[in-house]
Amino acid sequence: MPTISVNLKQVNDATTAAEIRGHAIDIDRPEAKGGRDKGAMGGELLLASLGGCFNSNLLAAIRARDLEIDDIAIEVSGELAEAPARFSAIDMVVTSAYEDRATLEKLVTMSERACIVANTLKRSVDLSVSLG
Secondary structure (H helix, E strand, O other): OOOOOOEEEEOOOOOEEEEEOOEEEEEOOOHHHOOOOOOEOHHHHHHHHHHHHHHHHHHHHHHHOOOOOOOOEEEEEEEEEOOOOEEEEEEEEEEOOOOOHHHHHHHHHHHHHHOHHHHHHOOOOEEEEEEO
């Protein structure tokens, strides 16, 4: 089975740099949490990873069907639990002005099933994906 790897390196006392296939992302905490605010927090990146993975699959499904949908927006929010620190639930809402709701619902379901991040999280967290 293939493996996906990411390399991370300390930048300073609060910041980590992630290198992903030649792309660089800084990970840090807000100053109020003892960081330098040089990048997003890991939890924020987890939510962004979920939305990005999902949308990548959604856009591929749209292209494969030659559909004219170019106004997809996604909001991903995570409810925090206290101890241990984690997301207890994640909600992803997909919106579009595309008029054929049945087709869009089918594409959303297909994209959710194809998303590596969603498939991983579903085994660990109450994850919901819906149209807004």
